[in-house]
Amino acid sequence: MSTQLELVKKSDNKLVYRIDAFTMLTTDFIQSLQWPDNINVINFVFKSPIENEDRILAGLPHSPDVGVVYSLKKFKTLTEPAVAAVLQVKVPGANELAKMYLACRERVFAHVPEKVIPAIDMNVVLAKMENQIKSAKIGYWEVKAKPAGAIVVTRLANNADVSVQWVPWVWIDDSLLAEERRLLHARIRAWLLENIDQEVQCVVNSFNVRSQKFFRKMGFVPECIRIVKS
Numbered sequence: 001m002s003t004q005l006e007l008v009k010k011s012d013n014k015l016v017y018r019i020d021a022f023t024m025l026t027t028d029f030i031q032s033l034q035w036p037d038n039i040n041v042i043n044f045v046f047k048s049p050i051e052n053e054d055r056i057l058a059g060l061p062h063s064p065d066v067g068v069v070y071s072l073k074k075f076k077t078l079t080e081p082a083v084a085a086v087l088q089v090k091v092p093g094a095n096e097l098a099k100m101y102l103a104c105r106e107r108v109f110a111h112v113p114e115k116v117i118p119a120i121d122m123n124v125v126l127a128k129m130e131n132q133i134k135s136a137k138i139g140y141w142e143v144k145a146k147p148a149g150a151i152v153v154t155r156l157a158n159n160a161d162v163s164v165q166w167v168p169w170v171w172i173d174d175s176l177l178a179e180e181r182r183l184l185h186a187r188i189r190a191w192l193l194e195n196i197d198q199e200v201q202c203v204v205n206s207f208n209v210r211s212q213k214f215f216r217k218m219g220f221v222p223e224c225i226r227i228v229k230s
Helices: 027-031 053-059 094-109 122-135 178-195 209-217
Strands: 006-010 014-019 041-046 065-073 137-143 146-157 163-166 170-172 199-205 221-228
Touching: 053 065, 053 209, 065 209, 094 122, 094 146, 094 170, 122 146, 137 178, 146 178, 170 178, 170 209, 178 209, 199 209
Parallel strands: 014 041, 163 199
Antiparallel strands: 006 014, 041 221, 065 199, 065 221, 137 146, 146 163, 146 170
């Protein structure tokens, strides 16, 4: 492996390296990575900030899977007052959440038609949604009495193997008008800042430019790049 890599951390299945700049993660660089036995995740942190990730990541290979980890730290901010056009309402049942989750999943895979979408076991999905309703924080909004958006915050281990708040999925209705979408984005951002302890993170696939731009708009900052062995 390249001598430019500085090992930051090693765990049972993960390596964390530090390199100079995000732009060093070219296709050739990624395809030249060596994967020690039992390692299936390599994370890269950088000596300089990650910038223009929506342009650079889109050109990287889809195998192995490349994603960017975003982080939002809690801070005080003025938020727009709630308006009738976008209402936060009671979280629906597992069946309705499952529909949104699957719509989110299909949207992600639509970017990579060469990938085979793994089969879905609806019993597993429904059980997952039931568990999130019981244990996660969920924001859910409607526009004109119809589902408009949902976001879930659970917990997951970060680079340092410390449990942090984590966004596993977020869904926004494609049919929203521009102003409805803007207001919903404001509601989601305010909800996040009210419902996280200190910090929340998420990971977005390299090819999912739309989500990268969404989390940037929410105030998230790219923290590292995660590569998962295919």
